[in-house]
Amino acid sequence: MIRFVVLVGLSSLACVQAASAQQPGYVGRWANEASWCRNTPGTTDELPVRFSARGFEGFEIGCRFDRIRGGAGEWDISATCHAEGMIEKRRITLRREGEALVWIERNQETQRMVRCG
Numbered sequence: 152m153i154r155f156v157v158l159v160g161l162s163s164l165a166c167v168q169a170a171s172a173q174q175p176g177y178v179g180r181w182a183n184e185a186s187w188c189r190n191t192p193g194t195t196d197e198l199p200v201r202f203s204a205r206g207f208e209g210f211e212i213g214c215r216f217d218r219i220r221g222g223a224g225e226w227d228i229s230a231t232c233h234a235e236g237m238i239e240k241r242r243i244t245l246r247r248e249g250e251a252l253v254w255i256e257r258n259q260e261t262q263r264m265v266r267c268g
Contacts, residue, residue, distance in 0.1 A: 176224060176247045177202050180267035188267035199267045211235055214243075 182188050182199040190198050192210075200209035206216050214232040221227050224247040232241050244255040254262040 175204055175219075175222070175226060177226065177245045177252055178204055181252050181264040182267055183262060183264055185265050185267075188265075200264070206230070214241065 180188065180199040180201050182197075184197070187197045188199055192198060196210045198210045200207050204216075206214050212232060212234040214230040216228050216230050218229040219226055226245045228243045228245065230241045230243055232239055242257060246253045246255065248263075250266060252264045252266070254264065
């Protein structure tokens with residue numbers, strides 16, 4: 152009985168580790184400047200963006216990733232975004248360049264973000 156519990160516990164741990172190892176390289180908290188990582192909501196609009204595998208949440212914007220293509224450091228994404236009471240479809244490219252995450256979107260300024268610890 153004890154051996155069964157240990158084996159189940161170890162196999163569960165292995166599944167959790169495997170799942171986290173498979174997360175895309177953009178998952179986590181990112182900001183336009185390292186100093187923004189310390190900021191908290193309600194004090195400024197210079198806040199980090201929190202990416203999950205299926206979307207992101209930032210200051211007055213959130214997007215759900217409808218389709219993700221690519222991998223190995225670059226992802227082309229079709230997203231549905233909610234910002235300031237409006238809903239829009241967006242095409243975004245995320246690219247890892249070293250320790251940075253680069254956000255590329257047509258008709259927008261390219262943004263280079265740093266990971267927040």
